[in-house]
Every structure is written in structure tokens, then in C-alpha cells.
Amino acid sequence: MKTRQALRQTIRNKRRQLTAQQQSDAALGLLHRFSADEKILRAQHIALYLSNDGELNTKLIIDWCWQQNKCVYLPVMHPFSKGHLLFLRFEQQTPLINNRYGISEPPLDVRTIIxxxxxxxxxxPLVAFDKTGARLGMGGGFYDRTLSQWYKQEKQQNISSPYAIGLAHDCQLVDEIPTEVWDIPLPEILTPSTRYKFQ
Structure with missing residues (x-):
């Protein structure tokens, strides 16, 4: 089995090699799956992210959420709690700045935090996933930390909000993810061709 870092590099390279047409087709396929998902249709407050490094483009699904009058939020790195995320309301007029990783995010504003x-x-987002719902991220652990408390609660008390959905290209599916104890598996992953449900 490949090490986590080697697997990250392999899949990131594969993702970056997708052509503009393949990326465009994938974004349309994802919109089709996303807009037909029952949990998403019922949801009002949805956290998304802006694509980077060959990730599946989320612009179409963000636009769809706005058209459906759903509230969209984007992750921002917490300024005081290292390795944690805040979620800020994202609207069409929201300005964007680049964080230290070169990823666009809204400027920190306490009035828009949820x-x-x-x-x-x-x-x-994710770099790779397998058919058990195991997710390999970029290595910063931001989403694992964000989801860990609800994952524990869900196991103990069947609390299911917020519900986590991974978004990925089909080429990001691998046979097996080498997992660590802090990794949080996902209950659902959407790709342009398939909806994977793990719980």
C-alpha cells in the first residue's frame, strides 16, 4: 500500500492532468448529482469551498445554491485556534482574498460567521477516497478537526447535523486509504458519475 504522502502526490498529479473540457464536464456531472441529493434539497445552510489545485470546480453548485435561496458558507482558517476552520457567509458580492495557501476565502468578519x-x-474537499468512505485530505487536518466532535456525537447519540459530504473527481477513488486514528470517515461522497453512501 502506498504511503499517505505518495498517494496524495499521485492523485493530485492525476487531478491536475485533467483537461479543461474534462473539468467542465465533471463540474456539470457534479451539479446533476448535487442538485438531486435529498439531504441537500432539504438543507438551508451549506458550507462549500472554492476549488484549488485541480479540485472539481464548485462554482456551478454554489450558483445553484444561490438560485435555490440557500445560504452558502466558505471555510476560513481560524486566526487564533491553529488548525481549525471558521465558516463565513458567502454571497455574490462578498470580496475574496488569498490565504497563506493561495486559496481564496472571504475576509474575516465576525458578523458573517455561522x-x-x-x-x-x-x-x-479531499485528495483521495475509498469505498469505505475513508478520506485522505491535504494533510492539514482542518476538516478532520472540524468534523470530529459531531462524528463522536453521531456515534453516541445519533446526532447527524452537520452532515458531511465529500466532493471528488471519479479519478480520486482508490482501492484503500491508509488511515490514521484521527481520520474522520465520510457518510457520503459525490462524484460526477456516482453517489457513494457509506452509512
Whole structure:
């Protein structure tokens, strides 16, 4: 089995090699799956992210959420709690700045922060996944930390909000993810061709 870092590099390279047409087709396929998902249709507060490094483009699904009058939120790195995320309301007129990783995010504004517990859906980026719902991220652990408390609660008390959905290209599916104890598996992953449900 490949090490986590080697697997990250392999899949990131594969993702970056997708042509503009393949990326465009994938974004349309994802919109089709996303807009037909029952949990998403029922949700009002949805955390998404802006694509980077060959990730599946989320612009179409963000636009669809706005058209459906759903509230969209984007992750921002917490300024005081290292390795944690805040979620800020994202609207069409929201300005964007680049964080230290070169990823666009809204400027920090306490008036637009939503407590993560009030989100209905958190859509998570990922580098690779397998058919058990194991997710390999970029290595910073931001989403694992964000989802860990609800994952524990869900196991103990059947609390299911916020519900996590991974978004990925089909080429990001691998045979097996080498997992660590802090990794949080996802209950659902959407790709342009398939909806994977793990719980």
C-alpha cells in the first residue's frame, strides 16, 4: 500500500492532468448529482469551498445554491485556534482574498460567521477516497478537526447535523486509504458519475 504522502502526490498529479473540457464536464456531472441529493434539497445552510489545485470546480453548485435561496458558507482558517476552520457567509458580492495557501476565502468578519453546529451540510474537499468512505485530505487536518466532535456525537447519540459530504473527481477513488486514528470517515461522497453512501 502506498504511503499517505505518495498517494496524495499521485492523485493530485492525476487531478491536475485533467483537461479543461474534462473539468467542465465533471463540474456539470457534479451539479446533476448535487442538485438531486435529498439531504441537500432539504438543507438551508451549506458550507462549500472554492476549488484549488485541480479540485472539481464548485462554482456551478454554489450558483445553484444561490438560485435555490440557500445560504452558502466558505471555510476560513481560524486566526487564533491553529488548525481549525471558521465558516463565513458567502454571497455574490462578498470580496475574496488569498490565504497563506493561495486559496481564496472571504475576509474575516465576525458578523458573517455561522457556528459550525448550525450548518446543515459541510461539503469537504479531499485528495483521495475509498469505498469505505475513508478520506485522505491535504494533510492539514482542518476538516478532520472540524468534523470530529459531531462524528463522536453521531456515534453516541445519533446526532447527524452537520452532515458531511465529500466532493471528488471519479479519478480520486482508490482501492484503500491508509488511515490514521484521527481520520474522520465520510457518510457520503459525490462524484460526477456516482453517489457513494457509506452509512
Amino acid at each position: 457556528p459550525a453546529a448550525q450548518l446543515d451540510i459541510i461539503c469537504t
